[in-house]
Amino acid sequence: MSIGADTRAATGRSPHLARRRLPAAEPYFYLAPGIALVAIVMLVPLAVGVSFSFQNYVIFRPSARGWIGIANYVDLWSDRTFWLALRNTARWTFWSVAFQLFLGLGLALILNRPFFGRPIFQSLVFLPWAVPTFLSGLNWQWLYNPIVSPLPGWLAAVGILDEPRNILSDPDLALYGPITAMIWWGIPFFAITLLAALRSIPQDLYEAAAIDGASTWQSFRHITVPFLLPMITITIMLRTVWVANSPDLIFVMTGGGPASSSQILPNYVFTTAYRALDFGYASALATVLMVLLVIYSVFLLFVRGRLGQ
Amino acid sequence: MAEVSLRRVAKRYGSFQAVENFDLDIAHEEFVVFVGPSGCGKSTTLRMIAGLEDISDGEIWIGERVVNDLPPRARNISMVFQNYALYPHMTVRQSQGFGLRMARRPKEEIAEKVNRATSLLGLQGLLARRPAALSGGQRQRVAMGRAIVRDPDVFLFDEPLSNLDAKLRGQMRTEIKKLHEKVRTTVIYVTHDQVEAMTLADRIVVMRDGRIEQVGTPYEVFHTPASRFVAGFIGSPPMNLIDARIVGDGQGGLAVAVPGGPALPIDPARFVGVRADTEVTLGLRPESIAPEGMGGPIERPYGFAADIGLVEPLGSEALLILALGDVEVTARVFRPGPRLAPEAGVRFVIDLNDLHLFDDTTGRRLDRRSE
Numbered sequence: 001m002s003i004g005a006d007t008r009a010a011t012g013r014s015p016h017l018a019r020r021r022l023p024a025a026e027p028y029f030y031l032a033p034g035i036a037l038v039a040i041v042m043l044v045p046l047a048v049g050v051s052f053s054f055q056n057y058v059i060f061r062p063s064a065r066g067w068i069g070i071a072n073y074v075d076l077w078s079d080r081t082f083w084l085a086l087r088n089t090a091r092w093t094f095w096s097v098a099f100q101l102f103l104g105l106g107l108a109l110i111l112n113r114p115f116f117g118r119p120i121f122q123s124l125v126f127l128p129w130a131v132p133t134f135l136s137g138l139n140w141q142w143l144y145n146p147i148v149s150p151l152p153g154w155l156a157a158v159g160i161l162d163e164p165r166n167i168l169s170d171p172d173l174a175l176y177g178p179i180t181a182m183i184w185w186g187i188p189f190f191a192i193t194l195l196a197a198l199r200s201i202p203q204d205l206y207e208a209a210a211i212d213g214a215s216t217w218q219s220f221r222h223i224t225v226p227f228l229l230p231m232i233t234i235t236i237m238l239r240t241v242w243v244a245n246s247p248d249l250i251f252v253m254t255g256g257g258p259a260s261s262s263q264i265l266p267n268y269v270f271t272t273a274y275r276a277l278d279f280g281y282a283s284a285l286a287t288v289l290m291v292l293l294v295i296y297s298v299f300l301l302f303v304r305g306r307l308g309q
Numbered sequence: 310m311a312e313v314s315l316r317r318v319a320k321r322y323g324s325f326q327a328v329e330n331f332d333l334d335i336a337h338e339e340f341v342v343f344v345g346p347s348g349c350g351k352s353t354t355l356r357m358i359a360g361l362e363d364i365s366d367g368e369i370w371i372g373e374r375v376v377n378d379l380p381p382r383a384r385n386i387s388m389v390f391q392n393y394a395l396y397p398h399m400t401v402r403q404s405q406g407f408g409l410r411m412a413r414r415p416k417e418e419i420a421e422k423v424n425r426a427t428s429l430l431g432l433q434g435l436l437a438r439r440p441a442a443l444s445g446g447q448r449q450r451v452a453m454g455r456a457i458v459r460d461p462d463v464f465l466f467d468e469p470l471s472n473l474d475a476k477l478r479g480q481m482r483t484e485i486k487k488l489h490e491k492v493r494t495t496v497i498y499v500t501h502d503q504v505e506a507m508t509l510a511d512r513i514v515v516m517r518d519g520r521i522e523q524v525g526t527p528y529e530v531f532h533t534p535a536s537r538f539v540a541g542f543i544g545s546p547p548m549n550l551i552d553a554r555i556v557g558d559g560q561g562g563l564a565v566a567v568p569g570g571p572a573l574p575i576d577p578a579r580f581v582g583v584r585a586d587t588e589v590t591l592g593l594r595p596e597s598i599a600p601e602g603m604g605g606p607i608e609r610p611y612g613f614a615a616d617i618g619l620v621e622p623l624g625s626e627a628l629l630i631l632a633l634g635d636v637e638v639t640a641r642v643f644r645p646g647p648r649l650a651p652e653a654g655v656r657f658v659i660d661l662n663d664l665h666l667f668d669d670t671t672g673r674r675l676d677r678r679s680e
């Protein structure tokens with residue numbers, strides 16, 4: 001009870017060591033439940049998934065299951081469908097995200113200045129986001145059907161197509177069907193985030209720039225762009241990972257066809273796992289996609305860090 | 310050379326008249342201060358001159374040009390904003406040179422002008438920093454540097470010191486004044502602080518509800534306020550304004566009677582239009598009332614006895630709250646002794662040459678000098 005109870009004189013030994021170690025470890029005790037939860041919910045399934053890729057794991061051949069090292073990855077190297085799907089994934093992601101960015105940025109810039117009917121226009125712009133992907137996939141599939149939709153006719157009229165036909169059944173063009181649907185569906189995401197970023201730019205900076213003699217283009221270039229860049233990079237990163245991992249529009253509109261020509265990696269993973277029932281190989285495909293996306297994200301975050309200086 | 314002229318300038322927001330009938334000629338290199346209470350239209354007027362706000366009516370001239378339809382960048386002006394509006398993503402060096410870079414000036418010229426502004430404002434050592442790493446006073450300086458670098462015809466300041474603490478505000482006030490001595494340019498400076506207005510201005514424009522109440526040198530505005538409003542606004546502590554009545558003094562002259570108190574004789578040569586039995590507002594500066602023997606030189610003393618109700622010592626001076634008839638007035642005593650205390654029946658003197666009379670209804674000054 002007395003103040004001197006745990007001094008050296010009272011206990012007869014030095015409390016220093018125990019005292020010093022405990023505070024250093026203390027935060028980790030508090031964090032432990034959180035870390036455990038994250039590990040159980042996220043890391044364990046990830047590790048299990050990745051471990052499948054080093055196994056021969058075909059559902060209808062349970063007796064053959066076992067560790068096979070990197071054999072799945074070796075197969076993958078000579079799998080032409082894999083390389084096609086990888087190229088398609090890059091194409092799909094690049095065009096989708098690039099157009100979403102520019103159209104979304106344009107919309108955000110328009111919506112950032114007042115005009116008559118802006119509130120109505122604004123809610124219309126954000127509408128696609130509320131449409132379920134499957135529904136919009138079906139819609140766009142119909143839009144590309146020359147029998148029910150004028151769109152192929154228009155495309156032929158402006159010279160993009162030689163005749164009004166369904167691009168979804170053309171191996172060279174099929175992927176652009178889902179890409180347009182993805183662009184349409186994803187613009188609002190860019191528009192919303194960039195509009196929020198635009199609104200956070202203090203108005204008096206534009207006034208100061210105007211007085212400093214900056215033209216409209218110069219204030220866009222020297223005020224708007226620097227303010228938007230961090231938001232743009234983070235949105236691009238999010239959307240890239242998201243789009244690269246989204247098989248649903250392609251699944252609905254082309255089913256990856258004709259003849260795998262519009263297959264992207266997630267579709268290929270899906271068909272390998274649930275049609276061929278080869279979980280081992282599917283895991284190897286998924287792991288490759290994941291590693292590529294992680295490298296890409298780290299690179300973008302690095303760029304963003306440089307921008308922030 | 311840049312004179313600035315405003316001709317019957319007005320600003321309307323819908324049906325709300327923020328500025329009306331604003332007429333002013335500002336000379337080359339003059340330092341003009343707009344002062345007035347919050348919401349009286351000072352910033353609006355300044356922003357119209359800058360081109361940040363459309364002009365609803367009238368004309369604004371800068372130099373030889375009507376600038377009504379010119380964008381800010383074509384007016385060759387600089388502005389220092391109340392919150393500085395520094396570009397957060399640029400270093401001090403970059404933001405100082407921003408205007409010149411936008412005008413595509415040669416690199417050597419930009420470097421030279423930035424260096425000149427830097428040494429003028431003592432910004433050496435801060436050039437590589439961003440605004441987030443600067444103190445309030447330093448930001449203020451950077452904002453001024455950015456304005457100077459461009460050699461504008463006219464400098465506009467919108468309450469540049471109001472975000473600083475009292476001590477720094479005093480220092481920066483002095484610096485701005487010194488700066489104007491070095492960089493002779495036309496300056497229009499907005500503030501609601503009458504001390505800033507008095508100390509900085511060549512001429513003060515007192516505004517109220519979107520109109521000019523008085524234009525004059527600090528001396529004129531202080532010693533011959535054109536209206537009751539100006540009298541109450543300029544001067545600290547403010548002038549005592551008393552609802553009083555003009556009466557005959559029994560010998561053919563006139564006097565102004567304080568309710569329940571003395572009737573102060575007035576000079577008929579000065580207040581020519583004043584007639585007996587009219588209501589007026591009597592204005593008495595606190596420094597023209599003092600206990601006998603404690604005041605400064607008084608030209609026409611008038612003695613009376615009053616009770617001191619309260620003493621507010623301020624160090625080099627003290628404010629006395631005393632009862633003059635039925636009204637409380639403030640007197641100001643310089644170099645007060647240590648024993649000033651509330652006390653009854655103290656002898657005071659008023660300087661009768663320092664009376665101000667204002668029309669009861671219009672609030673205008675009743676004085677030959679103002680006619």
Ligand SMILES: Nc1ncnc2c1ncn2[C@@H]1O[C@H](COP(=O)(O)OP(=O)(O)OP(=O)(O)O)[C@@H](O)[C@H]1O
Pocket residue numbers: 322325327345346347348349350351352353354501
């Ligand atoms: N965009 C606007 N729409 C409507 N009224 C406005 C607008 N901007 C300013 N006002 C009004 O115009 C009047 C003058 O505003 P102004 O900003 O010029 O005042 P001020 O004298 O600078 O005041 P302060 O000392 O508080 O800065 C105010 O009553 C204000 O409410």
Ligand SMILES: [Mg+2]
Pocket residue numbers: 351352353467
């Ligand atoms: Mg203002």
